[in-house]
Amino acid sequence: MSARLETARAVAVAALRRLAGMAATLLVTSFLVFSSLYLAPGDPVSFLIRGRSPDPQELVALRHRYGFDKPFPVRYWNWLDGVLHGDFGQSYLFHQSVAAVIWSRLPSTLLLVAVSTLMIAVVGVGAGVVGALRRGTRTDSAVLLMVTFGAAVPSFVAAIVLRSVLGVRLGWFPTIGNGTGTLDRLHHIVLPAIALSVTFMALVTRVTRSAMLDELRREHVEVALSRGLPRRTVVRRHVFRNALGPVVTVSGLLVSGMLVSTAIVETAFGMSGIGSLLVQSVDELDFQVVQAIVLLVVAAFVVVNTLVDLLYPLIDPRVAAAGSAR
Amino acid sequence: MTTPPTASLAPRSGLPVLRTLRLLGGGWLVRVSAVILVLFVLVAALGPLLAPQDPTFGDLENTLVGPSAAHWLGTDQGGHDTFSALIEGTRTSLIGPLAVVLSSTVAGIAVGLFSAWCGGWVDAAVSRVLDILFAFPSLLLAILAVALFGKGITAPVLAMAIAYMPYTARLVRGLTVQEKTRPYIAAYQVQGHSPVFTAVRRLLPTIGPTVLAQSTVNFGYALLDLAALSFLGLGVQPPTPDWGAMINQAQAAILQGQPLSAIVPATAIVVVVVAFNIVGEHLGDRLAGRES
Numbered sequence: 001m002s003a004r005l006e007t008a009r010a011v012a013v014a015a016l017r018r019l020a021g022m023a024a025t026l027l028v029t030s031f032l033v034f035s036s037l038y039l040a041p042g043d044p045v046s047f048l049i050r051g052r053s054p055d056p057q058e059l060v061a062l063r064h065r066y067g068f069d070k071p072f073p074v075r076y077w078n079w080l081d082g083v084l085h086g087d088f089g090q091s092y093l094f095h096q097s098v099a100a101v102i103w104s105r106l107p108s109t110l111l112l113v114a115v116s117t118l119m120i121a122v123v124g125v126g127a128g129v130v131g132a133l134r135r136g137t138r139t140d141s142a143v144l145l146m147v148t149f150g151a152a153v154p155s156f157v158a159a160i161v162l163r164s165v166l167g168v169r170l171g172w173f174p175t176i177g178n179g180t181g182t183l184d185r186l187h188h189i190v191l192p193a194i195a196l197s198v199t200f201m202a203l204v205t206r207v208t209r210s211a212m213l214d215e216l217r218r219e220h221v222e223v224a225l226s227r228g229l230p231r232r233t234v235v236r237r238h239v240f241r242n243a244l245g246p247v248v249t250v251s252g253l254l255v256s257g258m259l260v261s262t263a264i265v266e267t268a269f270g271m272s273g274i275g276s277l278l279v280q281s282v283d284e285l286d287f288q289v290v291q292a293i294v295l296l297v298v299a300a301f302v303v304v305n306t307l308v309d310l311l312y313p314l315i316d317p318r319v320a321a322a323g324s325a326r
Numbered sequence: 327m328t329t330p331p332t333a334s335l336a337p338r339s340g341l342p343v344l345r346t347l348r349l350l351g352g353g354w355l356v357r358v359s360a361v362i363l364v365l366f367v368l369v370a371a372l373g374p375l376l377a378p379q380d381p382t383f384g385d386l387e388n389t390l391v392g393p394s395a396a397h398w399l400g401t402d403q404g405g406h407d408t409f410s411a412l413i414e415g416t417r418t419s420l421i422g423p424l425a426v427v428l429s430s431t432v433a434g435i436a437v438g439l440f441s442a443w444c445g446g447w448v449d450a451a452v453s454r455v456l457d458i459l460f461a462f463p464s465l466l467l468a469i470l471a472v473a474l475f476g477k478g479i480t481a482p483v484l485a486m487a488i489a490y491m492p493y494t495a496r497l498v499r500g501l502t503v504q505e506k507t508r509p510y511i512a513a514y515q516v517q518g519h520s521p522v523f524t525a526v527r528r529l530l531p532t533i534g535p536t537v538l539a540q541s542t543v544n545f546g547y548a549l550l551d552l553a554a555l556s557f558l559g560l561g562v563q564p565p566t567p568d569w570g571a572m573i574n575q576a577q578a579a580i581l582q583g584q585p586l587s588a589i590v591p592a593t594a595i596v597v598v599v600v601a602f603n604i605v606g607e608h609l610g611d612r613l614a615g616r617e618s
Contacts, residue, residue, distance in 0.1 A: 028458050040474040152599040154550045156557045156573060157592040164585035175581060260463045264554050268577075279558050282473045290473040294466060301461045 015310055022306040026299060030083065033295045034076050037287070044068065051285045052092055065089060083295070089288035093281065098292045102274065108178050109273035111185070112265070113258050115193040116200070120254070124201040125247065128208025129240065132216060143205060150202030155261045158195040159268035166191060176270040188271070196265045200254050207250055211243035218242075245316045252305035259297045356608045359601035366598055370417040381411035382565040392586065402572070402587035403579045412590055415567035419595075422479050422561075423548035429487040431541045434494025439525050441495070442502035449499075456492040464489035465551045472560045479552060479561050486551060490544055497540050501533040536613050542606030546599040553595050569595050 040047045045062060065082070066075060082088070088098035131143030167175035179188035215221065216239055224234045262275030270276075274293060281289035369376060384404040392400045399408040441452035464486045471485035472478075502525075505511060514524040555561035556570030564571055569591035576588035 025458055025461065029461055032458075032462075036470060036474060148600060148603060149596070152546065152550075152596050152603055154554055154595065154599075156554055156570075157596060160573060160576075160580055160585060160588045160592060164580045164583070164588070168581060168583050168585075256461070256463050256466075260466045260469075263465075263469065263558065267558055278469060279560070282469055282560055285473075287473055290470065294470050297463070297466055298461050301463070 011313060018306055018309050022302055025302050029298045029302065030080060030295060031076060033291060033298065034079050036294075037291065040287075048287055049092070058090070058092075061090070083292075088292035088295075091281075091286055091289050093284045093286040093289070098289050101277065101289060102292060102296070105273050105277050108185075108271065109259075109262050109266070109275060112189055112192055112196065112262060112271075112273065113255075115186075115189055116196040116258060117254075119193060119197045120201050120204050123197075124204030125208050127201075128205040128247075129212055129243075131205070131209045132212030132243075133235065135213065143209065147202045147206045147209075150198050150205070153198050155195045155199060155264045156268055158198045159192070159265055162191045162195055163269070178271050178273075188269075192265045192269045192271060195268065196258060196261055199261075200257060203250065204247060204254070208243065208247050211246040212239060215239045215242045242316070245312065248308055248312070248315060251308055252301050255304045256297055256301035259300060355604055359604040362597060362601045363605065366416055366420065366594075366601075369413055370420045373414055373417045377407075377410035377413040379407040379410040381406050381414050381567045383407075399590050400586045402576055403582075403584075404575070408572075408587045408590050411567040411572055412569070412594060415569050415572060415591065416594075418479075418562050418566060418568040419549065419553065419570070420598075422483050422552040423545050425483045426486045426490060426548040426552070427541050427545045429484075430490035430544065431494050431537065433487065433491045435498050435530070435537065437491065437495040438498025439502055439530070442499045442506065443521060443525055452495075453499075456495055459488065459492045462489055464547070465554060468551060468555050469558075469560065472555070477560055477563055479555070482552065482555055482561060486548060490548065493544065494537060494540060498533065498537060501536060502529060505529055505532060535609065539606050539609035539613060542602055542609060546602035546606070549595065549599055549602070 037044055037047070044066065045059070045068060048062060048066075049059070063069075066079070068075070070078070086099050088102070090096075091098050091101045094101050127143050127146065131140045134140050162173075163175050166172050173191050174188050175191075177188060179185045221234060221238055224238055225231065259274070262273055263278050264275070265271075266273040266276035267279050274296075278290060278293045281287075281293070384406050388401055389403050394400070399412065401407055402411075437452060437456075441449045467485040467489045468482035471481040475481035506529075511524060511529060514528055515521070519528075552561055553568075553570035553573075556568050557574045559571075559574050562568035562571045564575060572591040573588045576585070576591075579585065580588055
């Protein structure tokens with residue numbers, strides 16, 4: 001009884017330490033993103049307003065927000081305080097707050113990422129499992145070939161091929177825009193989602209395949225099989241469950257990778273979203289929007305990684321027993 | 327396809343290239359990949375000498391024409407010869423990733439060696455910093471660099487060198503921690519060799535091949551990132567020929583049902599990256615096999 005209490009305590013302490021680590025990492029990354037502004041050549045204010053005629057009132061607001069007369073740590077603190085309250089500054093391109101601009105484009109990007117995640121989970125994990133179970137067969141070779149080529153087909157290449165073949169040549173899918181209404185939106189999102197998933201599918205397939213192979217080689221699998229348990233049950237309960245660990249570990253990489261790649265896919269398909277907003281903002285010198293998106297993507301990576309670490313003991317109880325505190 | 331006959335027929339003599347290929351070993355896929363890489367490097371080196379036409383010259387009377395004797399791979403919507411652009415774009419497309427990989431490898435080796443050699447709190451601190459750098463995807467850092475310093479590839483290349491450095495650093499650190507416990511390192515230290523000498527002249531050569539394998543794979547990824555950046559219109563700017571920029575330029579032509587001027591550079595990108603991945607992974611596998 002007390003041993004269980006002890007374990008629970010160890011897990012709780014580990015989780016708290018992990019959360020503290022996340023907070024520290026977020027603090028450092030936000031500091032880096034904030035100070036990147038000062039790497040830009042020239043005076044920060046003229047950098048922020050370059051390319052447009054500054055309205056005196058805007059200039060005052062900008063000086064106030066960035067507090068250029070104050071010492072650097074104070075400036076960072078002011079900025080961070082704003083960010084924590086959802087204030088990312090003003091977008092000069094849209095004459096709106098950065099938060100409002102991002103917020104209005106977030107749903108379509110999240111839908112795109114969600115559909116892609118579903119595809120990656122089903123196809124990527126599925127192909128990895130099949131490849132591992134039929135190791136050395138033609139099916140496995142096909143899976144490996146798919147992995148090698150998939151990893152090398154960047155989303156912009158996938159986008160142009162899908163667009164010209166399935167969009168323009170065959171006319172099965174629309175080639176531009178987000179669409180309106182649920183069905184039309186989903187119809188518009190099919191090709192972008194495939195383009196976004198290809199590379200990551202290859203990654204997930206490879207990780208799943210090698211994790212499955214590692215698990216299949218383990219002694220306990222052989223024992224379970226020799227005791228007469230059906231292979232299907234052994235694969236599902238003993239192999240697949242353990243193989244999920246490494247797959248889940250790459251999800252932080254997947255989320256941030258996909259968010260960045262939406263820049264390519266949304267631009268290629270002329271869709272509105274966070275990714276195309278990032279590119280447009282760089283193009284139009286709207287730096288505060290760029291800064292906010294960079295911060296969000298990095299934060300997404302850190303948060304997802306922390307979540308994975310926290311949830312890992314649920315997938316793999318051995319980790320909880322070890323009371324890992326990284 | 328089968329094994330290239332020249333490689334298997336010529337016994338010990340033959341061209342130096344073939345000998346190197348044999349040293350590389352592996353199946354036909356690895357050899358073909360190596361040959362492809364050598365070809366592209368040659369094209370990058372010779373560049374303008376090989377291009378039949380000036381890729382910056384727009385023949386407005388022959389826009390979006392298909393393959394012909396005059397234009398082997400057709401022209402784009404500006405009337406530029408796609409074949410010539412492909413050839414001259416090879417140099418721009420390969421030199422960026424090369425700079426990224428060289429600088430990130432050198433920096434990664436330095437950081438990794440230093441971290442593992444010092445151990446203790448220095449090692450712990452360096453690991454934390456690397457963890458934080460891992461949070462910045464390379465393409466995102468490259469885009470941020472463009473936002474700060476303007477379009478082009480100099481700033482993104484530097485940013486990506488920083489983004490790729492942690493991968494090499496972590497690998498080198500791991501290998502060094504392992505190697506440090508081996509007796510030969512202790513032997514050098516007992517003989518009074520300086521740590522820097524032991525690390526750089528004795529330890530580095532043993533872990534070098536593994537690092538090279540990682541860098542080869544990194545080259546492919548860096549090429550993809552930089553091509554993506556140019557595709558977004560943030561990297562190499564026209565009229566400088568570049569594969570990613572060519573695809574960007576061909577966007578409108580795709581909608582008109584003339585995707586050739588986009589398919590050509592896209593194929594080049596995929597072929598080169600696949601070749602780099604195959605060679606890199608083969609190097610890695612071979613080294614792993616030798617060590618076990």
